[in-house]
Amino acid sequence: MPVMNNLSEIAITRMTKDDVEDVVKIEEEAYGKHHWAKSSFYDEMSNNLAKYYVAKTKEDEIVGYAGTWHIIDEGHITTIAVRSDCLRNHIGEAIIHQIIEDCYKEGIKYLTLEVRVSNVPAIKLYEKYGFQSLGTRKGYYQDNNEDALIMWTENIFYDKFKALYKSNCEKLEKIIKIS
Numbered sequence: 001m002p003v004m005n006n007l008s009e010i011a012i013t014r015m016t017k018d019d020v021e022d023v024v025k026i027e028e029e030a031y032g033k034h035h036w037a038k039s040s041f042y043d044e045m046s047n048n049l050a051k052y053y054v055a056k057t058k059e060d061e062i063v064g065y066a067g068t069w070h071i072i073d074e075g076h077i078t079t080i081a082v083r084s085d086c087l088r089n090h091i092g093e094a095i096i097h098q099i100i101e102d103c104y105k106e107g108i109k110y111l112t113l114e115v116r117v118s119n120v121p122a123i124k125l126y127e128k129y130g131f132q133s134l135g136t137r138k139g140y141y142q143d144n145n146e147d148a149l150i151m152w153t154e155n156i157f158y159d160k161f162k163a164l165y166k167s168n169c170e171k172l173e174k175i176i177k178i179s
Contacts (some may be wrong), residue, residue, distance in 0.1 A: 005091040007057060007063070007086060007176065008090065008176060008177060009057075009058055009176065009177040009178075009179070010056065010057065010063070010094050010174075010176055010177070010178055010179075011055070011056045011057075011058075011090060011091065011096075011178070011179045012053055012054070012055050012056075012073050012094055012095060012097075012098040012178060012179075013053065013054055014051070014052065014053060014054075014055065015041075015045070015052035015053055015054045015065060015067075016045070017042060017045055019054050019062055019065075020038060020041045020042060020045075020152075021038075021158070022054075022062040023041055023054065023060075023062060023065045024036075024038045024060070026063075026064065026065060026082070026083050027041075027065075027081060029083065029084055030081035030082075030084070031081070031143075032143060033120070033143065034043070035080065044067060047069075049069045049070055049071055050067060050068070050069055050078075051067070051068050051069075051099075051102060052065065052067040052068075053066050053067070053095055053098055053099070053116065053165060054067070054122060055082070055091050055095055057093060062083075062110055063082060063083045063085065063086040064079075064080075064081060064082035064083060064091040064092060064094075064095055065079075065080070065081060065095070066080035066095045066096075066099060066110075067079045067178075068081075068096075068099055068102075069120075070103075070106060070108055072111060073108055073109040073110060074109070074110045074111070075099065075103045075106065075108040075110070075111045076111075076112050076113065076114070077099065077113035078113075078124065078133060080092060080095060080113075080122075082095075086087040087121075089176070090096075090172060090175050091176075092122070093123060093125060093128075093129075093168075093172055093176075093179050094172065094176055095166075096125065096129055097169060097172060098127075098167060098178070099111070100129070100156065103156060104118050104156065104157075108156070109155045109156060109157060110152060110153055110154075110156070111122065111131070111150045111151075111152070111153045111156065112150065112151065113126065113131070113150060113151055113152075114137060114140060114147060114148035114149065114150055114151070115149050115151060116141060116146050116148060116149075117136070117146060117147045117148065117149055118146060123149065123151075128152050128168060129153070129164070129165065129168060130153045130154065130156075130161050130164050131152065131153050132151060132152060132153075132154075133149045133150065133151050134150055134151065134152050135150040136148065136149060136150065137150060161174045
């Protein structure tokens, strides 16, 4: 795959079964031999609690994806990855933006996720969107026994969060067009 720089327009859509093949390629690239199986993604397509998204270029290439589970008033981000040749193009941020928008629409108040303690770029992105580390899961990742930070947002309907989110959205809109 050629390196893609300056991606200026991206579409975030709900993942379909037709997207799974490309998503699994990104999953394998991002997470190596301890990645989700293709069957796991197909299972998630029929999970009523799950919402999965893909980021596509104007040329309809999938360059990133994420999944969440909506349980009562919590949204748990289960997985997120961007194709390595598309990193640093705000695609992950665009996906987070879509997840938060959907949480607002569905009355989801809190978002949570686990992230490798060594994944500083991801941690910084999550902190930018109001996630805070509230604990650690020791030895969470099977491939190297690395710890995971457990990160949570405050209530996304609180004025403080909404102001932070609005500010981030305004900045993001100047960088990338999301449809």
